[in-house]
Amino acid sequence: MHPLLHIRDEVQLALDQDRPVVALESTLIAHGMPWPQNLETGRLLESRIRDKGAVPATVAVLNGSLRVGLDAEELEQLARSGTDALKVSRRDLPFALAEKRMGATTVAGTLMAAHLAGISVFATGGIGGVHRGWQQSLDISADLPELARSPVAVVCAGAKSILDLPATREQLETYGIPVCGYRTDAFPAFYTRDSGLGVDARVDDPAQWARAFRAQRMLATMGAPHARPNTRNYGGMLVVQPVPAEHEAEAERIEAATRLALEEAEKKAIGGKALTPFLLARIAALTDGASLQSNVRLAENNAILGAQLAVALSKLEGWEEGA
Ligand code: PSU
Ligand code: MN
Numbered sequence: 001m002h003p004l005l006h007i008r009d010e011v012q013l014a015l016d017q018d019r020p021v022v023a024l025e026s027t028l029i030a031h032g033m034p035w036p037q038n039l040e041t042g043r044l045l046e047s048r049i050r051d052k053g054a055v056p057a058t059v060a061v062l063n064g065s066l067r068v069g070l071d072a073e074e075l076e077q078l079a080r081s082g083t084d085a086l087k088v089s090r091r092d093l094p095f096a097l098a099e100k101r102m103g104a105t106t107v108a109g110t111l112m113a114a115h116l117a118g119i120s121v122f123a124t125g126g127i128g129g130v131h132r133g134w135q136q137s138l139d140i141s142a143d144l145p146e147l148a149r150s151p152v153a154v155v156c157a158g159a160k161s162i163l164d165l166p167a168t169r170e171q172l173e174t175y176g177i178p179v180c181g182y183r184t185d186a187f188p189a190f191y192t193r194d195s196g197l198g199v200d201a202r203v204d205d206p207a208q209w210a211r212a213f214r215a216q217r218m219l220a221t222m223g224a225p226h227a228r229p230n231t232r233n234y235g236g237m238l239v240v241q242p243v244p245a246e247h248e249a250e251a252e253r254i255e256a257a258t259r260l261a262l263e264e265a266e267k268k269a270i271g272g273k274a275l276t277p278f279l280l281a282r283i284a285a286l287t288d289g290a291s292l293q294s295n296v297r298l299a300e301n302n303a304i305l306g307a308q309l310a311v312a313l314s315k316l317e318g319w320e321e322g323a
Contacts, residue, residue, distance in 0.1 A: 002062070002116075003065070003104070004065050004097055005066050005068070005113075005116055005117070006058075006065040006066065006067050006068065006069070007117050008053055008057065008068060008069025008070070008071070009190075010069060010155045010164065010210050011055055011057045011068055011119075013046055013070040013116070013311055014055040014275040015117065015118050015119070016158060017091055018314055019054075019055065019144065019314060020053065020054035020055065020307065020310035020311045020313065020314045021051075021054060021055045021056075021119050021121070021130050021204055021310060022049045022055070022056055022057065022119070022122065022123055022303065022307050022310050023047055023057045023059055023068070023110055023114040023117075023122040023123075023152070024042075024049075024055050024056055024058040024110070024122070024123060024124070024303070025055065025058075025104075025106060025107055025109070025110040025122070025124050026040070026042075026057065026058055026059060026070075026078055026085075026104040026105050026110070026138060027061040027087055027088075027105060027106045027109075027300065028088070028124060028125055029041065029042045029058075029075075029078060029079050029104065030078055030079065030081060030083065030085040030104035031082070031083055031087050031206060031277040031280075032125070032276075032277065032280055032295070033084075033106060033280075033292065033295065034082075034281070034284070034295075035079060035080065035082060036079070036083070036119065036291075037184045037292060037296065039075065039076055039079035039080075039081045040083070040302075041296050041299060042058065042075050042078075042079055042295075043075065044073075044296070044300055044303075045058075045123070045299060045300060045303040046058065046075075046303075047302050048152070048300055048303040048307070049123070049303050049304075049306065049307045051061045051076040051304075051307075052132075052304055052308055052311065053080065053307065053311055054307035054310045054311060055069075056069075057114075057117070057119060057221050057278070057302075058070045058075060058084075059076070059100070059105045059109070059110040059113040060103060060104055060105055061086070061088050061093070061096045061101065061102065061103030061104075061105065061236070061305050062074060062078075062079055062099060062102060062103075062263075063100055064093055064097055064098070064100040064124055065097065066067040066093070066097065066103065066105075066112075066113050066116070067113075068113050068116075068117045068119070068260075071099070072128065076179055077102075078102065078111075078257065079103055080139060083277065084102070085101075085102045085103060085104040085115055085169075086101045086102065086104070087103075087104055087106060087277070088103035088104060088106065088109045088144045089105075089106045089108045089109050089119060089143075089273070090108050090142050090146060091142065092109070092114070092242075093109060095290065099113065100175040104267040106142070106143065107122075107124055107127050107128060107143040107147075107154065108128075108141070108143045108145075109141040110124075111143075111146045111147060111150040111154070111236065112124060112146065112150065113153055114150065114152045114154055115121040115150045115151060115234075116315070117282070119152065120151070120152055120153060120213070120217075120302040120308050120310070120313060121152070121153050121155065121156070121306050121310040121313065122152050122153065122154050122300045122306065123154075123156075123299075123303045123305070123306030123307075124154060124299065124302065125156060125157060125190065125295055125298055125299040125302065126156050126157055126158060126160045126190040126298075127141070127143045127144075127147070127156050127159050128141025128142070128143035128159070128163075128276060129141055129142070129143070129144065129152060129159040129160075129161055129164070129165070129167075129168030129170045130144075130162065130164045130167040130170075130239055131162075131163055131164065131281040132162070132164045132262065133164075134164060134167060135147055138273075139275070140171065140269065141276075142170070143244055144168075144171050144172065144175055144177070145175065146236075147172075147175065147177050147235075147236040147238065147295075148175035148176060148177055148235055148236065149235065149236075150234065150235075150236045151216075151217055151220060151234040151235065151236060151311065152236045152237075153213055153236060153237045153239055154236060154237070154238055155182075155239045155240075155241070155243060155301060155302045155305050155306040155309065156238065156240060156302055157187055157188050157190050157240065157241065157299075158187050158188035158190050158195060158240050158242070158300075159189070159190060159292060159315050160189070160190040160191070160279075160280075161189045161190060161191065161192065161195070161252075161254060161258055162240065162258050162261070162262070162276070162279045162280075162283070165187070165189060165197060166197060167193045167283065168185060170191065172238065172245050173234075177210075177235060177236060177237065177238055177239045178200050178201065178216065178238070178251075179198065179199045179200045179201075179237075179238045179240060180199060180201050180202070180209065180212065180238065180239045180240070180277075181199030181202040181203070181240055181241070181312045182202075182203060182209070182239055182240065182305060183198060183203075183205070184199065184200055184202075184240065184242055185198060185301065186198065186199070186242070187199055187240060188241065189251075189299075190243070190294075190296045190298065191243065191248070191249040191254045191295070192242075192248055192249060192251045192254060193242035193243060193245065193248050193264030194242070199240060201319060202260050206308045206309050206311065206312035207312050207315075207316070209309055209312065210309065210312040210313045210315075210316045210319070212237075212315070213237060213309075214229035214313075214316055214318070214319055216235065216237060219233060220233040220234045220235065237262075239309065241301065241302065241305055242298075243294050243298035243301070244297060244298070244301055245272035247293065247294050247297035247298065248294065249262075249287065249290050249293075250290070251292055253287055253290065254287065255282065256286075257282070257283045257286035257287050257291070258279070258283060260282070260286055261278070261279045261282035261283050261286065262279065265278055265279060265282075266283060267322060280295075289323055310316060
C-alpha cells in the first residue's frame with residue numbers, strides 16, 4: 001500500500017471481491033453542519049449505505065495519509081473538530097498530508113481518494129459550482145474540474161442555490177460531465193426540487209444507469225488494437241435527484257436567507273474556501289434550522305441511491321472486465 005493512501009480493511013476487502021462500495025465526503029460533516037447533527041448525519045449516511053448492501057467509505061486526511069474509510073472513533077473525532085479540521089480540496093492536499101493535519105475532504109478531495117482507491121460511486125449533498133458574482137470573483141469550485149477527470153459517479157441533489165446555477169450547468173457541459181437525472185427531468189437546487197434547469201439524460205432505475213456508466217468507463221479505456229489507452233478520457237458523472245418532497249424547503253425563504261447571507265459575507269469580506277461554510281451556517285440560522293433539516297434528508301436520500309447504484313454496478317455483466 002502507498003504510504004499516503006490508507007484504505008480501511010473492510011473497504012479494501014469489498015473492493016477485492018467486487019462488492020459495492022460508496023465513498024462519502026467529510027467537509028459536509030466538519031464544515032457543512034453544526035455539532036452534533038453533523039456526527040448523527042455522518043453515522044446515518046453510513047448506516048443507510050450498509051442497509052442497502054454496500055460498504056461506506058468516508059474519506060478524510062488523518063495522520064499524514066488520505067484515509068478511505070473511517071472507524072466510529074475517527075468519524076467522531078472529525079465531527080467534533082468541526083472547522084478546526086482543514087477543508088481539503090485538491091490544492092490543500094500536499095500540505096495537509098505533509099504536515100499531518102486533520103483534514104475534511106471536499107467533493108474534489110474525496111473524488112481524488114475514490115479514484116485512487118478504485119471506488120466508482122460517491123454520495124453527497126450537493127456539489128460546489130460557479131459562485132454568484134463569478135464575473136468579479138472568478139470563484140468556481142475545484143469540484144468541477146475534479147469531476148471532469150475522475151472516473152467516479154457523484155450522487156447529489158444538484159448544486160445549492162447559493163451558486164449561480166445556470167452558469168454551473170454551463171460549466172458542467174464545458175467539462176463534458178454528463179448530468180443524469182434519477183427519476184427527474186429537472187436539475188434540482190439542493191434545498192428545493194427544481195432549479196428550472198434541465199438534465200442531460202434521465203434514468204429510471206439503477207440497472208439502466210449502470211449500463212450508461214459502463215459505456216462512459218469503456219470510452220476511457222477502449223481503443224482499436226493499435227491505439228494507446230488514453231486515461232485522459234477519464235470523466236465522472238453527476239447523478240442528481242431532488243430532495244424528497246416532504247423535506248423540501250420553502251424556495252422564497254431559502255432565497256431571502258441566501259441573499260442576506262451573501263450580503264453579510266460581502267460586508268465581512270468572507271470569500272475563498274470560507275464562503276460556502278459561512279453561507280450554509282447563516283442560511284441554517286436564518287431559516288431556524290429548516291435548511292439543515294432538508295440538508296440531512298437529501299444527503300440521506302443520496303446515500304441510499306448511491307448504494308443502489310453501486311449494487312447495480314456490481315451486478316452488471318462485464319463491469320469488472322470491460323470497464
Ligand atoms: N454540500 C453540502 N455541504 C457542504 C458541501 C457541499 O451539503 O459542506 C461542501 C462540499 O464539500 C463541496 C464544498 O465540495 O462544499 C465546496 O466548497 P467550495 O465552494 O469552496 O469549492
Ligand atoms: Mn471557491
